[in-house]
Amino acid sequence: MSKLRGAMIGVGFFAVNQLNAWHDIEDVEIVAICDRNPERLNKMGDRFAIAARYQDAAEMLAREQLDFVDIATTVSSHRTLVELAADHKMPVICQKPFATSLHDARAVVATCNAAGVPLMVHENFRWQTPILAVKNMLASDRIGRPFWARFSFRTGYDVYAGQPYLAEGDRFIIEDTGIHLLDVARFLLGEVTTIATSVQRINNTIRGEDVATMLMSHAAGATSVVDCSFASRPEFDRFPQTLMEIEGEKGSLRLDRDFSLTVVDSEGTSRADVSPFLLPWAERPWHNIQESVLNIQKHWVQCLRLGTAPATSGHDNLKTIALVEAAYEGAKSGTTVRPGL
Numbered sequence: 001m002s003k004l005r006g007a008m009i010g011v012g013f014f015a016v017n018q019l020n021a022w023h024d025i026e027d028v029e030i031v032a033i034c035d036r037n038p039e040r041l042n043k044m045g046d047r048f049a050i051a052a053r054y055q056d057a058a059e060m061l062a063r064e065q066l067d068f069v070d071i072a073t074t075v076s077s078h079r080t081l082v083e084l085a086a087d088h089k090m091p092v093i094c095q096k097p098f099a100t101s102l103h104d105a106r107a108v109v110a111t112c113n114a115a116g117v118p119l120m121v122h123e124n125f126r127w128q129t130p131i132l133a134v135k136n137m138l139a140s141d142r143i144g145r146p147f148w149a150r151f152s153f154r155t156g157y158d159v160y161a162g163q164p165y166l167a168e169g170d171r172f173i174i175e176d177t178g179i180h181l182l183d184v185a186r187f188l189l190g191e192v193t194t195i196a197t198s199v200q201r202i203n204n205t206i207r208g209e210d211v212a213t214m215l216m217s218h219a220a221g222a223t224s225v226v227d228c229s230f231a232s233r234p235e236f237d238r239f240p241q242t243l244m245e246i247e248g249e250k251g252s253l254r255l256d257r258d259f260s261l262t263v264v265d266s267e268g269t270s271r272a273d274v275s276p277f278l279l280p281w282a283e284r285p286w287h288n289i290q291e292s293v294l295n296i297q298k299h300w301v302q303c304l305r306l307g308t309a310p311a312t313s314g315h316d317n318l319k320t321i322a323l324v325e326a327a328y329e330g331a332k333s334g335t336t337v338r339p340g341l
């Protein structure tokens, strides 16, 4: 079987992880890249030995013979680019957040459905090794039915150095990082029925909110808190880790900053090391996220080969986008909101 021929649109700060991960997947060859910025285009083209380089995505899609396209631009271009891929009947991956509103997200999903092309949102946090370990622990039923949880991401890491656009938008932490934790909450505890949100801006040099606290009710009965901050000064800064605690009817679990998973159940207390693998191209502190990029991209290849829907399909991710929208709505109105769909 010949390798899948892929192309990337947007080869900036984060795409290097995606290109490294594609390079690790034997079944895939990235045959073309596109970026409006010629310096970035040439830098990445040289680094990954990709000869076909375009500044215009439409030209690339018209000229290249491809099996899929992977979009890693920032959100304002996502709708146009995914719809362009759909016009070419091209299976497409799009980085999170895949749209700036639920309205746009629905439109993009409808366009891909109508064109019959698979759409996967690159929502990679749920593919992190420690989070998959928590998922397996819940599935084993050792702690029983979860009734309470906290998902926490608190840091003082200078995220603006690598991603300066995060300081510029009206929306920041919920749309950029909280979105991952909301998706993880859905992944582990099921769909959300209500959300109440408080936001703060502590760093006055940025436009959006850099602290958010969300309280959610899940249809299956659990209550969860999602809290995230880029304004914290913790003793141990564990950027970009998600820490969690889950209490169930038969026990509890805790995912700690040293990647230990502690479980308390009827047998007592046990601890397991659920550290991510440090890939050869990975760099601390990003290695946990970098491994999840490889995991989600392997999943995409499997889905393309088998013709199955990705776990984070556009359709699935509508529910995560709906939570983001409901969080902003609730923060503004000071009310508890039912996420729309």
Ligand code: NAD
Residues within 6 Å of the ligand: 009, 010, 011, 012, 013, 014, 015, 034, 035, 036, 037, 040, 055, 057, 072, 073, 074, 075, 077, 081, 095, 096, 097, 122, 123, 124, 162, 163, 165, 176, 289
């Ligand atoms: P970036 O600005 O560094 O890179 C984006 C690149 O896209 C730029 O080089 C820009 O020139 C190019 N671009 C923009 N519009 C284009 C267009 N229409 N055609 C061709 N090229 C275009 O941004 P980034 O930090 O790499 O973020 C990209 C995306 O990745 C964002 O959506 C961000 O939220 C997401 N991201 C995800 C994770 C994760 O863990 N999943 C982590 C960081 C960033």
Ligand code: 89Y
Residues within 6 Å of the ligand: 159, 163, 176, 177, 180, 240
């Ligand atoms: O942009 C964010 C993301 O998606 O994952 C980590 C990040 O780079 C900063 O929180």
